[in-house]
Amino acid sequence: METGSVDEKRADGDEPVWIPLPRGLLRLRRLLLVVWLGLLTLAAGLLPGLLIGPAWSAFALLPLALMAWGWVLLERNWRSWRYAERADDLLISRGVLWREETVVPYGRMQLVEVTSGPVERRFGLATVQLHTAAAATDATIPGLDPAEAERLRDRLTELGEARSAGL
Secondary structure, eight states: OOOOOHHHHOOSTTOOOOEEOOHHHHHHHHHHHHHHHHHHHHHHHHHHHHHTOGGGGGGGHHHHHHHHHHHHHHHHHHHHOEEEEOSSEEEEEEOSSSOEEEEEEGGGEEEEEEEOOHHHHHTTOEEEEEEESSGGGOEEEEEEOHHHHHHHHHHHHHHHHHHHTTO
């Protein structure tokens, strides 16, 4: 993943340069899908098969079908997430069926934090959480490389302090 200033990345004017999320987030979400639906598959196959009869263990096929469907949907969702740093604000775009684009002006940011739970740390991921005065514009960028998350936090904090000084 390239890092650098917005001006260095922007080649042809006003178009923002969209940065996709790292593939590690997709791997993490797929692992969680396999673990949880794998357990559900065992329960749906073993319990009815042992308690009612072997033919009822076919219910194990339902969670397996959900797993296959979820595998594809997780990738589509992961591909929809992206962010862009512009001169005055940060853009965050996500969503497959319902696209959502959040614009967070640097001057309105009150707090930028980086979090990483135990599972995220195991996969080398971190989440950037942006807090503004209006709760409706709080935004999150999940699944970033910890170094990129810290760089983004520092940059957004610096830009937020510079922009809010004039308020």
